[in-house]
Amino acid sequence: MWVFTASLPPPEWVQPVSDLSELITDPKYLQPSPWVHQILKLLDNSGNMEHNLDVYCHKFLIRLPPNFVAFVLHSDQLRGQFDVALRFFYWAANSLIRSFGSLGMVEELLWVWRRMKENGIEPSLYTYNFLMNGLVNLMFVESAEQVFEVMQGGKIGPDVVTYNTMIKGYCKLGKTQKAMQKFREMEVRNVEPDKVSYLTLMQACYSEGDFDSCLSLYQEMVEKELEIPPHAYSLVIGGLCKDGKSVEGYAVFENMMRKSCKANVAIYTALIDSYAKSGNMEEALRIFDRMKSDGFEPDEVTFGVIVNGLCKSGRLEEAMEYFEFCKLNNVAINAVFYSSLIDGLGKAGRVDEAEKLFEEMVEKGCTQDSYCYNVLIDALTKSGKIDEALVLFKRMEDDGCDQTVYTYTILISGLFREHRNEEALKLWDTMINKGITPTAASFRVLSTGLCLSGKVVRACMILDELAPMGVIPENAFEDMINVLCKVGRIEQACKLADGIVDRGREIPGRIRTVLINALRKAGNADLAMKLMHSKIGIGYDRMGSIKRRVKFRSLIDN
DNA sequence: ATAGGGTTAG
Numbered sequence A: 001m002w003v004f005t006a007s008l009p010p011p012e013w014v015q016p017v018s019d020l021s022e023l024i025t026d027p028k029y030l031q032p033s034p035w036v037h038q039i040l041k042l043l044d045n046s047g048n049m050e051h052n053l054d055v056y057c058h059k060f061l062i063r064l065p066p067n068f069v070a071f072v073l074h075s076d077q078l079r080g081q082f083d084v085a086l087r088f089f090y091w092a093a094n095s096l097i098r099s100f101g102s103l104g105m106v107e108e109l110l111w112v113w114r115r116m117k118e119n120g121i122e123p124s125l126y127t128y129n130f131l132m133n134g135l136v137n138l139m140f141v142e143s144a145e146q147v148f149e150v151m152q153g154g155k156i157g158p159d160v161v162t163y164n165t166m167i168k169g170y171c172k173l174g175k176t177q178k179a180m181q182k183f184r185e186m187e188v189r190n191v192e193p194d195k196v197s198y199l200t201l202m203q204a205c206y207s208e209g210d211f212d213s214c215l216s217l218y219q220e221m222v223e224k225e226l227e228i229p230p231h232a233y234s235l236v237i238g239g240l241c242k243d244g245k246s247v248e249g250y251a252v253f254e255n256m257m258r259k260s261c262k263a264n265v266a267i268y269t270a271l272i273d274s275y276a277k278s279g280n281m282e283e284a285l286r287i288f289d290r291m292k293s294d295g296f297e298p299d300e301v302t303f304g305v306i307v308n309g310l311c312k313s314g315r316l317e318e319a320m321e322y323f324e325f326c327k328l329n330n331v332a333i334n335a336v337f338y339s340s341l342i343d344g345l346g347k348a349g350r351v352d353e354a355e356k357l358f359e360e361m362v363e364k365g366c367t368q369d370s371y372c373y374n375v376l377i378d379a380l381t382k383s384g385k386i387d388e389a390l391v392l393f394k395r396m397e398d399d400g401c402d403q404t405v406y407t408y409t410i411l412i413s414g415l416f417r418e419h420r421n422e423e424a425l426k427l428w429d430t431m432i433n434k435g436i437t438p439t440a441a442s443f444r445v446l447s448t449g450l451c452l453s454g455k456v457v458r459a460c461m462i463l464d465e466l467a468p469m470g471v472i473p474e475n476a477f478e479d480m481i482n483v484l485c486k487v488g489r490i491e492q493a494c495k496l497a498d499g500i501v502d503r504g505r506e507i508p509g510r511i512r513t514v515l516i517n518a519l520r521k522a523g524n525a526d527l528a529m530k531l532m533h534s535k536i537g538i539g540y541d542r543m544g545s546i547k548r549r550v551k552f553r554s555l556i557d558n
Numbered sequence B: 001a002t003a004g005g006g007t008t009a010g
Helices: A002-006 A020-025 A035-044 A049-059 A066-074 A082-103 A106-118 A125-137 A141-153 A160-172 A176-188 A195-208 A211-223 A230-242 A246-258 A265-277 A281-293 A300-312 A316-328 A335-347 A351-363 A370-382 A386-399 A405-417 A421-433 A440-452 A456-469 A476-486 A490-502 A508-521 A525-532 A552-556
Strands: none
Touching: A035 A049, A049 A082, A082 A106, A082 A125, A106 A125, A125 A141, A125 A160, A141 A160, A160 A176, A160 A195, A176 A195, A195 A211, A195 A230, A211 A230, A230 A246, A230 A265, A246 A265, A265 A281, A265 A300, A281 A300, A300 A316, A300 A335, A316 A335, A335 A351, A335 A370, A351 A370, A370 A386, A370 A405, A386 A405, A405 A421, A405 A440, A421 A440, A440 A456, A440 A476, A456 A476, A456 A490, A476 A490, A476 A508, A490 A508, A490 A552, A508 A525, A508 A552, A525 A552
């Protein structure tokens, strides 16, 4: 008797619930329902109380809110009946641990766990699993790992749910590799993975952009004839679509329909977008129609995809029509519509209209985000209005809109085009000083500008500064050699090639190939031929035994 | 138990 009195739940668990009817009608505790009465009734029926509670709760999928448990323990019905209260607490402990786990209330969770231990309540498989789930939800994955090990060493071994919870934990930490290991360990331990195991892993792979693994997990599910939940299809189709494999995505979609699995708006939208991006706008529109005839209502994302697709394929008038349709039909208009349309107009040279749309956003109370600024700035720089673009750049800052690496890239490119090289360089420095990480694209723009103004060395120096920042632009040298060859600065291209090889930055053979291809592409077939049939770049000079490569420079040394 | 679809630079 004293045991229970001593470990009564802390009073703060009991929110001011003055009478039972309030508890019953509180939406937090389900709809006004007979289950609370029923449970209280079961408490009187002390003979088979636990069993009856189990059956009742299981049958109606009832999860006891902690407040309710506390309430019952403090209730008049149990006053003086400590044995019943204690038995009820034993029985409810699992439920409590589960609730506190998913609510992220670690103190309370451990309180219950300790009371169980103190009172000699043996944890069941469910208790362990709920505890694991609580710990994982609270991101205490290492603690969950320890519980897992205790289980493996004890008489209650981990089951599918335990494994799934552990896998979920690793996935939450981004340790997909470890999650995969745990998953494979299941087979060894003769625990059959279920659809939750697969789905958890697929979700993690999808989020990492590893669509291939996502797909092979799906295929494994098919082979094992597991039931495939709709979300698995979403992930597989979404992944294929993002990979540009619209046809494959569509095939999986048809598979899904054949199995009469219910599709959803997101899947249709992903397919429409994928077809639009692969340049097949007609097919995209066909799926759009099919979606509607299948009884799905396109939303602002679907319309956004359609508008963007039409803009990208130069069908601006149709895009504007859809845009107007959305405005008239209460489809939420957002900045994505505007950025697509402004970009479309800008690329078509209709800058005035683009500017008008940009201003319209203010009227409509739509925030001008960095995408919208960027596309308009791009449109302005490309139509010779770089100073207007710079004004917008300033306005962005005043508006508190993030200037991104895209913004800088667009402007740097524009300034170089106008031969305002110093300003371009200054902008690059500003970007670095603001802590914005450059990308391969941004360096490409910078190095092209510098190479064309004869500052190849400067470009190489800046490239060297990028490595410590963890930025390694792909094909940086290749791009620069290409640019130089294209404008006929063969001598500088060769000097650059020698510099790269001398400093051991690249394998001589690769640079040789790059230079040959660059010369060919630039229409200088003769020099390309000459380089190909010589030992320049890889061979040794006429002294033979002296290990010195023949300089690329000698190519033009006639 | 939960998430899954769209916009910008070279």
